[in-house]
Amino acid sequence: MWDIVLQRKKEISLSRQLFYAMKKLILDGKITAGEALPSSRWLAEDLSISRSTVCEAYDMLITEGFIVSRQGAPTRVKDGLYLDQSHTKAISHEAEQSAQTFAADFKTGQPDVSCFPRYLWNQLMYKACEKLQDRDLGYFGTAGYEPLREEISQWLFRERGISALPQDIFITTGATQALNLLVQMLSKKGQPFGVEDPCHLGILEILKNGELPFMAVAVDENGIKAEQLKNQCLSAVYVTPAHQFPFGGILPAERRATLIRLARKQEFYIIEDDYDSEFRYVGAPVTPLYSMDCERVLYVGTFSKTMYPALRVGFVVLPPPLQAKWLYLRKYLDVQNPIIEQAALAEFMRQRKLDKYVQQVRRMYGEKRRVLTESILQCFGNDVRLLGDESGLHFVLQIPGLYFADNFIAESQSHGIRVYPIEHYCVTKGSHTDKLMLGYGHLHVDKIHESVLGLYNFITKNYIK
Amino acid sequence: MWDIVLQRKKEISLSRQLFYAMKKLILDGKITAGEALPSSRWLAEDLSISRSTVCEAYDMLITEGFIVSRQGAPTRVKDGLYLDQSHTKAISHEAEQSAQTFAADFKTGQPDVSCFPRYLWNQLMYKACEKLQDRDLGYFGTAGYEPLREEISQWLFRERGISALPQDIFITTGATQALNLLVQMLSKKGQPFGVEDPCHLGILEILKNGELPFMAVAVDENGIKAEQLKNQCLSAVYVTPAHQFPFGGILPAERRATLIRLARKQEFYIIEDDYDSEFRYVGAPVTPLYSMDCERVLYVGTFSKTMYPALRVGFVVLPPPLQAKWLYLRKYLDVQNPIIEQAALAEFMRQRKLDKYVQQVRRMYGEKRRVLTESILQCFGNDVRLLGDESGLHFVLQIPGLYFADNFIAESQSHGIRVYPIEHYCVTKGSHTDKLMLGYGHLHVDKIHESVLGLYNFITKNYIK
Numbered sequence: 004m005w006d007i008v009l010q011r012k013k014e015i016s017l018s019r020q021l022f023y024a025m026k027k028l029i030l031d032g033k034i035t036a037g038e039a040l041p042s043s044r045w046l047a048e049d050l051s052i053s054r055s056t057v058c059e060a061y062d063m064l065i066t067e068g069f070i071v072s073r074q075g076a077p078t079r080v081k082d083g084l085y086l087d088q089s090h091t092k093a094i095s096h097e098a099e100q101s102a103q104t105f106a107a108d109f110k111t112g113q114p115d116v117s118c119f120p121r122y123l124w125n126q127l128m129y130k131a132c133e134k135l136q137d138r139d140l141g142y143f144g145t146a147g148y149e150p151l152r153e154e155i156s157q158w159l160f161r162e163r164g165i166s167a168l169p170q171d172i173f174i175t176t177g178a179t180q181a182l183n184l185l186v187q188m189l190s191k192k193g194q195p196f197g198v199e200d201p202c203h204l205g206i207l208e209i210l211k212n213g214e215l216p217f218m219a220v221a222v223d224e225n226g227i228k229a230e231q232l233k234n235q236c237l238s239a240v241y242v243t244p245a246h247q248f249p250f251g252g253i254l255p256a257e258r259r260a261t262l263i264r265l266a267r268k269q270e271f272y273i274i275e276d277d278y279d280s281e282f283r284y285v286g287a288p289v290t291p292l293y294s295m296d297c298e299r300v301l302y303v304g305t306f307s308k309t310m311y312p313a314l315r316v317g318f319v320v321l322p323p324p325l326q327a328k329w330l331y332l333r334k335y336l337d338v339q340n341p342i343i344e345q346a347a348l349a350e351f352m353r354q355r356k357l358d359k360y361v362q363q364v365r366r367m368y369g370e371k372r373r374v375l376t377e378s379i380l381q382c383f384g385n386d387v388r389l390l391g392d393e394s395g396l397h398f399v400l401q402i403p404g405l406y407f408a409d410n411f412i413a414e415s416q417s418h419g420i421r422v423y424p425i426e427h428y429c430v431t432k433g434s435h436t437d438k439l440m441l442g443y444g445h446l447h448v449d450k451i452h453e454s455v456l457g458l459y460n461f462i463t464k465n466y467i468k
Numbered sequence: 469m470w471d472i473v474l475q476r477k478k479e480i481s482l483s484r485q486l487f488y489a490m491k492k493l494i495l496d497g498k499i500t501a502g503e504a505l506p507s508s509r510w511l512a513e514d515l516s517i518s519r520s521t522v523c524e525a526y527d528m529l530i531t532e533g534f535i536v537s538r539q540g541a542p543t544r545v546k547d548g549l550y551l552d553q554s555h556t557k558a559i560s561h562e563a564e565q566s567a568q569t570f571a572a573d574f575k576t577g578q579p580d581v582s583c584f585p586r587y588l589w590n591q592l593m594y595k596a597c598e599k600l601q602d603r604d605l606g607y608f609g610t611a612g613y614e615p616l617r618e619e620i621s622q623w624l625f626r627e628r629g630i631s632a633l634p635q636d637i638f639i640t641t642g643a644t645q646a647l648n649l650l651v652q653m654l655s656k657k658g659q660p661f662g663v664e665d666p667c668h669l670g671i672l673e674i675l676k677n678g679e680l681p682f683m684a685v686a687v688d689e690n691g692i693k694a695e696q697l698k699n700q701c702l703s704a705v706y707v708t709p710a711h712q713f714p715f716g717g718i719l720p721a722e723r724r725a726t727l728i729r730l731a732r733k734q735e736f737y738i739i740e741d742d743y744d745s746e747f748r749y750v751g752a753p754v755t756p757l758y759s760m761d762c763e764r765v766l767y768v769g770t771f772s773k774t775m776y777p778a779l780r781v782g783f784v785v786l787p788p789p790l791q792a793k794w795l796y797l798r799k800y801l802d803v804q805n806p807i808i809e810q811a812a813l814a815e816f817m818r819q820r821k822l823d824k825y826v827q828q829v830r831r832m833y834g835e836k837r838r839v840l841t842e843s844i845l846q847c848f849g850n851d852v853r854l855l856g857d858e859s860g861l862h863f864v865l866q867i868p869g870l871y872f873a874d875n876f877i878a879e880s881q882s883h884g885i886r887v888y889p890i891e892h893y894c895v896t897k898g899s900h901t902d903k904l905m906l907g908y909g910h911l912h913v914d915k916i917h918e919s920v921l922g923l924y925n926f927i928t929k930n931y932i933k
Contacts, residue, residue: 014626019752023629023759030725030760063752068720083722086729086760116605125597128808132590140581140776141910161479164488176641180802187677208800212652255533257548260495264551287484287528294488295495295551311605313807335673337645337802341809342778343593445606 018059032085039077106419107454111397111442116311131346145333147174148345154352165294167320177317178305189239197240199227201428203248206241219430226254229262237271245280245289249428249440251391266299273300281361283394284369298322375443378452382459396444406436483524497550504542571884572919576862576907581776596811610798612639613810619817630759632785642782643770654704662705664692666893668713671706684895691719694727702736710745710754714893714905716856731764738765748859749834763787836908843917847924861909871901
């Protein structure tokens with residue numbers, strides 16, 4: 004009668020298969036409106052299946068409103084169900100982009116997780132799973148897991164010298180989420196966000212996606228030129244004072260004080276993104292701007308670099324006046340973080356394993372930095388300058404006289420080299436054309452020299468006349 | 469000299485304590501601009517600490533730009549650092565809201581996790597931790613963990629009868645995140661989103677937060693009156709066809725076909741939120757709207773009800789033309805999901821444990837539903853009606869002649885009863901004033917009758933004259 008093929012597979016019952024097949028025939032117009040269906044007995048015989056199977060399929064069609072059944076009358080197909088299926092094109096899938104591998108890869112923001120204490124962490128994850136109460140598995144709180152907020156508070160005091168109460172700390176799924184919510188929360192109609200120039204692309208994309216205005220403030224080797232914010236009506240200002248991204252400067256105390264004075268007077272908030280200040284190789288750690296004013300500075304931290312990126316845990320420290328709005332927005336953004344990672348991380352921190360691990364990787368990154376620096380001087384000679392190399396997982400290589408613009412990215416990649424010019428991060432183009440940014444967190448120490456050599460050869464061949 | 473108290477604590481070195489103390493004195497104006505600091509030898513003696521400790525603290529102050537040191541001249545405090553500290557008010561914290569407990573709690577959307585196979589799940593989490601490669605801990609992909617996308621594809625086919633390719637499935641941290649991103653992605657300037665009325669509050673809040681216009685389309689017992697969308701210029705339409713929230717109707721096939729015809733003609737996308745159709749107690753599962761058009765329908769699913777809410781895993785099925793934009797927006801929203809839960813869930817599904825667990829809890833919820841229904845009829849008699857009780861974790865209780873508006877929420881809560889009137893979910897008020905919504909997923913079966921009795925007594929005393 005109809006073209007129905009049923010398979011005696013295990014996972015989908017025959018009745019459902021029949022239901023799907025008939026539904027498709029109706030939508031395709033092969034069984035038309037008003038048409039009477041055969042009796043269940045007849046169809047069962049025709050398909051060599053049991054009558055109850057057919058009845059089940061008919062019941063499903065009735066439930067979903069494809070057919071109507073009235074006592075004493077044959078079951079009929081309802082009106083208005085035909086959908087032109089020619090419309091549904093065969094969906095084509097582009098071949099998955101094959102992930103290019105690079106002979107020299109200086110991408111930034113890629114931590115090395117090879118010496119992360121996996122065994123210990125796995126144990127803590129398991130214990131966290133075991134220990135959680137049933138209520139912890141429910142919707143337990145948009146602010147975050149209490150013990151983790153407590154541990155972060157203590158850790159901020161130990162590692163950063165700032166006093167933030169646990170109830171002012173709000174867990175996020177990373178710095179990016181924190182920035183998104185802060186931008187949404189702080190935006191005032193028509194008032195731009197102050198950003199650094201050059202700037203972290205994440206915040207720029209967030210502002211662009213939200214169609215929000217921004218004011219790019221020039222950065223020099225020390226960081227943002229804070230006095231340029233004077234007399235501006237701003238929604239908020241985004242800064243990276245501990246290690247300016249991408250330049251690497253530490254914002255000096257007097258600019259910090261200026262920034263805070265302006266924030267108080269002009270009533271804007273300062274978003275402090277502390278993305279990698281754990282990794283400082285020269286001198287003592289830098290204290291956050293937050294320590295100078297905990298009412299105007301919103302401190303954003305992340306564990307993507309100190310733990311591992313796929314953990315997805317970060318946090319923001321907020322003053323009480325902003326907290327209710329934050330919780331409201333987070334609730335309707337994605338409700339809360341998953342619980343297990345939070346519980347395991349709290350225990351990892353309580354046992355001081357994070358402190359220990361950070362010390363350990365700091366030494367590892369320090370060694371990579373040393374090898375990279377030496378290798379650069381060896382290849383490029385003494386004419387080049389390194390900027391912002393005192394901390395973090397990247398620094399800037401300045402080669403006076405050369406010109407690197409956005410097209411450098413594609414050109415170098417076609418030669419198997421991944422490296423970004425500072426111009427890529429500039430809002431106002433043209434001021435930093437002799438600078439490249441070298442990320443080294445993920446590099447294998449034995450391959451650094453080879454990578455630098457690859458970069459050097461590429462540049463000599465293509466950029467030095 | 470200055471009022472500096474150092475403690476020989478373990479966790480913060482003396483040099484850092486000294487640095488913090490001096491920094492505070494400078495910011496407070498107690499050490500003023502241009503003032504010469506004592507020699508390190510002198511200060512060390514004064515504080516009874518080693519000279520190297522003082523030198524370290526001075527170095528930190530130099531690094532952060534609080535003081536300058538020139539050879540042959542005393543170290544001096546820089547200009548412009550004084551910040552008025554009277555400005556910083558003591559931050560008051562409101563007492564944490566004590567979570568009220570209710571004698572009768574009919575809150576919706578609360579699954580019962582008491583029989584979730586915790587032991588098995590913990591084992592899978594641990595194995596997932598062990599099995600992951602180092603590269604899985606990095607930024608591994610915004611689309612989601614491949615094996616999980618594969619398992620969801622198969623599960624959708626087994627459980628929902630829809631064919632979705634793994635590469636069209638995008639993992640999210642729950643349905644709320646999916647709705648947020650879809651709204652951001654689909655919004656067209658000035659064109660409203662179609663929503664059901666009454667409607668799920670999540671989508672309404674998302675639209676309100678984004679200051680996006682919406683058009684509320686009336687819903688009857690069967691679901692959205694699709695023909696009202698005719699000739700409207702829409703950004704997209706949000707529907708809950710499997711179990712209309714809050715009403716509970718199953719959208720009939722002809723309205724489904726109408727909706728899809730309009731979506732094709734008027735070129736809008738349909739967001740299908742399938743939030744609880746796993747739990748169907750009467751007849752067969754309902755197939756998603758997605759099965760009728762995989763180009764116009766964007767299917768949103770979640771594991772918050774079938775697993776547990778704090779898992780934070782959901783997904784959306786997207787046609788290829790929307791995928792690049794989705795990945796871009798997700799990258800700048802929160803990058804990706806955490807990895808471990810994705811890996812463990814993939815294995816849980818591969819072993820068919822999800823299928824088994826859903827069957828098991830469906831029986832449990834079915835029993836709760838039976839007891840609740842009987843109890844209601846016993847207390848309220850035969851004049852009341854139950855709507856949308858064939859599936860899900862809630863249904864509607866209609867008591868003809870009574871009037872429940874938004875103020876009912878506060879009144880009932882002050883009597884220890886949590887129950888929401890349908891009016892609470894209505895955009896256009898006044899049409900559903902005789903209906904209450906009863907969530908029962910989380911209720912203990914032995915306490916259901918008591919809860920219903922509490923509700924009945926409250927209503928008889930306060931609402932029946």
